[in-house]
Amino acid sequence: MTLELRQVGRNINKQWIVESLTMNVADNECLALVGPSGCGKSTTLRLIAGLDPVSAGSIHISGRDITSLTPAERSVGMVFQSYALLPHLTVFENLELGLRIRGISKRDRTSKIRQILDLVQLWNRAGNRPAELSGGQRQRVALARALIREPEVYLLDEPMSNLDAQLREDIRPELRRLVLEQRKPTIYVTHDQHEAMAMAQRIAVLHEGKIEQIDTPYNLYHNPYSLFVARFIGRPQINCLKDDSDHVRAVRPESIRFSDSGLSGKLQSREWLGNSQLLFLETQQGLIRMMAPPEQTIPEQIRLTWRAEDEILFNVETGLRLSR
Amino acid sequence: MKAARFVIIALLIWSLSPLAWQLYTSFCTDQALVTPFAPLEQRWTLAHYQSVLQSNPPFIRYLFNSLFAGAISTALTLLLAIPASYSLSKLGQRSALIIKCLLIGCALFPYVLLFLALLEIARYLQLGNSLIALAIPYAALSQPLAVLLLTNAFSDLPPELEDAARVEGLSVLQRFRWILLPLISPAIASTSILVFLFSWNEYPIALTWISDSNKLTLPVAMARIAGSSIHSVPYGPYAAATVIGSIPLILLVMVFQKPIVSGLTTGAVKG
Numbered sequence: 001m002t003l004e005l006r007q008v009g010r011n012i013n014k015q016w017i018v019e020s021l022t023m024n025v026a027d028n029e030c031l032a033l034v035g036p037s038g039c040g041k042s043t044t045l046r047l048i049a050g051l052d053p054v055s056a057g058s059i060h061i062s063g064r065d066i067t068s069l070t071p072a073e074r075s076v077g078m079v080f081q082s083y084a085l086l087p088h089l090t091v092f093e094n095l096e097l098g099l100r101i102r103g104i105s106k107r108d109r110t111s112k113i114r115q116i117l118d119l120v121q122l123w124n125r126a127g128n129r130p131a132e133l134s135g136g137q138r139q140r141v142a143l144a145r146a147l148i149r150e151p152e153v154y155l156l157d158e159p160m161s162n163l164d165a166q167l168r169e170d171i172r173p174e175l176r177r178l179v180l181e182q183r184k185p186t187i188y189v190t191h192d193q194h195e196a197m198a199m200a201q202r203i204a205v206l207h208e209g210k211i212e213q214i215d216t217p218y219n220l221y222h223n224p225y226s227l228f229v230a231r232f233i234g235r236p237q238i239n240c241l242k243d244d245s246d247h248v249r250a251v252r253p254e255s256i257r258f259s260d261s262g263l264s265g266k267l268q269s270r271e272w273l274g275n276s277q278l279l280f281l282e283t284q285q286g287l288i289r290m291m292a293p294p295e296q297t298i299p300e301q302i303r304l305t306w307r308a309e310d311e312i313l314f315n316v317e318t319g320l321r322l323s324r
Numbered sequence: 325m326k327a328a329r330f331v332i333i334a335l336l337i338w339s340l341s342p343l344a345w346q347l348y349t350s351f352c353t354d355q356a357l358v359t360p361f362a363p364l365e366q367r368w369t370l371a372h373y374q375s376v377l378q379s380n381p382p383f384i385r386y387l388f389n390s391l392f393a394g395a396i397s398t399a400l401t402l403l404l405a406i407p408a409s410y411s412l413s414k415l416g417q418r419s420a421l422i423i424k425c426l427l428i429g430c431a432l433f434p435y436v437l438l439f440l441a442l443l444e445i446a447r448y449l450q451l452g453n454s455l456i457a458l459a460i461p462y463a464a465l466s467q468p469l470a471v472l473l474l475t476n477a478f479s480d481l482p483p484e485l486e487d488a489a490r491v492e493g494l495s496v497l498q499r500f501r502w503i504l505l506p507l508i509s510p511a512i513a514s515t516s517i518l519v520f521l522f523s524w525n526e527y528p529i530a531l532t533w534i535s536d537s538n539k540l541t542l543p544v545a546m547a548r549i550a551g552s553s554i555h556s557v558p559y560g561p562y563a564a565a566t567v568i569g570s571i572p573l574i575l576l577v578m579v580f581q582k583p584i585v586s587g588l589t590t591g592a593v594k595g
Contacts, residue, residue, distance in 0.1 A: 046487075049487075049491055050490075050491075051487050051490060051491070070490075070493075071490045071491045071493070072490070072491070072492065072493030072494075076491065077491075078487075078488070078491050080484045080487065080488055081484070082482055082484050084482070084484040084485050084487065084488035086485065086502070086503060086506075086507075087507070088506045088507065097489075097492065097494070097502060098492035098493065098494075101492065101493050101494055101498060102493060145488075145492075149492075
């Protein structure tokens with residue numbers, strides 16, 4: 001069972017919101033969609049769910065063309081950023097609505113809801129309205145609503161962006177347990193690259209409606225195809241050094257070292273990050289971010305160097321990577 | 325805080341004292357009304373109420389006529405305005421804005437200017453002397469305001485609620501039944517009250533469309549009481565009729581007070 005997008009595009013008023021998206025998500029795989037806001041990641045999810053019409057290309061689940069099916073016929077489970085729980089219904093009724101529409105008997109509905117609420121550990125809150133739940137609990141109800149359909153594909157649209165940072169970290173293993181153990185293709189939209197790396201086996205970086213690169217987190221970080229990916233993945237951001245040549249040299253902050261010779265610089269400011277420190281250094285080739293161990297002392301005469309293999313070269317015009 | 329309370333009390337006196345005066349008048353004998361400070365044997369009376377209720381046809385009849393016309397016009401208005409506002413809230417911003425401007429234009433148009441034309445139509449289609457027919461112009465005149473109010477309510481709903489329901493397989497009608505109508509019910513309640521009020525108070529159309537004295541609505545019937553004699557104004561019966569005519573409205577607002585207030589103060593679901 002796989003999810004497959006073939007040259008999928010969405011066009012509004014002669015403008016492509018997303019264009020020629022091609023990707024495969026295997027069973028048991030979680031693919032994260034990341035990109036700056038407005039890059040088309042939510043639109044992609046809505047196209048797969050059938051909430052927006054596809055203007056070009058086709059979408060397949062297990063080889064079956066679902067491009068022209070309604071959302072209900074597609075068997076997708078979707079978790080929305082705002083959870084989209086109905087405020088006037090209890091947790092139980094929220095989960096019951098979809099089952100009732102599908103004509104499932106009262107007894108089966110109750111046993112199914114009981115089973116799913118036990119799974120997300122919320123059976124004791126079945127009679128509560130969403131407003132009486134915490135953010136994390138609401139999120140689990142939204143997840144339960146997707147799980148109860150036993151869909152063939154899971155679509156998660158920024159499922160944790162409404163939670164605070166600590167809660168997000170706590171819920172991540174829970175989310176992995178609940179969704180990834182279903183062994184279904186899962187697409188996870190997020191603007192948080194750490195979350196993407198934590199949840200997904202592969203990450204697709206979207207930029208202006210097109211896929212820049214689909215790859216493992218390791219490859220995105222170490223072998224970015226374009227300057228955009230290099231800049232987007234990794235915090236603090238990669239250093240982009242520009243000299244008179246027609247290429248940009250990009251070096252990760254943790255690859256920079258102090259040495260006796262090399263690029264000279266001046267310390268502008270430093271940030272303590274606990275297990276490291278981030279130094280901002282002014283050089284002739286621009287501002288350089290450098291990650292250093294916390295015990296690192298700053299020499300009087302600052303000279304910076306890095307290993308040649310840590311340097312990635314990009315074409316200035318196209319932003320594409322130059323082969324080494 | 326103290327100043328605010330003072331202002332509120334002043335406003336209450338300002339708006340409630342005419343009503344209190346009317347209530348007082350309805351219980352006073354004619355004698356007491358013209359000699360307010362003289363000591364009188366008989367100051368209080370129920371005679372005005374008796375005369376109003378025992379007239380032919382009884383005043384209660386007009387009350388039911390008005391209730392009937394009000395209920396039909398409110399139902400008709402909602403039946404048309406709810407689907408229209410839903411569509412309007414889904415329309416592109418530009419076209420929605422144009423339609424809203426046109427609606428505001430219609431809402432601001434003084435409808436009294438229409439009533440001669442409406443009278444012609446009523447004569448041509450033989451809609452005179454029918455309370456159900458009276459609901460047609462009432463619903464039409466209420467439509468702009470109702471559509472504008474309900475469109476705002478629909479637009480305030482987070483679109484993800486409907487998206488989630490579509491993924492669950494709910495059809496448009498099922499979404500109305502389970503999601504949209506329950507969530508905009510405060511707006512529906514306040515819109516209904518406004519439409520009902522309009523129909524309850526409407527005078528020129530009711531005056532011209534209805535001549536059968538069994539089918540008069542309240543404002544027309546009250547005007548008849550006030551103008552029943554050329555020699556005197558029957559203040560007492562008139563005041564009693566006003567009081568009776570206000571009671572259903574007061575009850576209505578009291579029943580729907582909670583949804584109206586919550587509909588006015590919160591975005592219904594946000595937060």
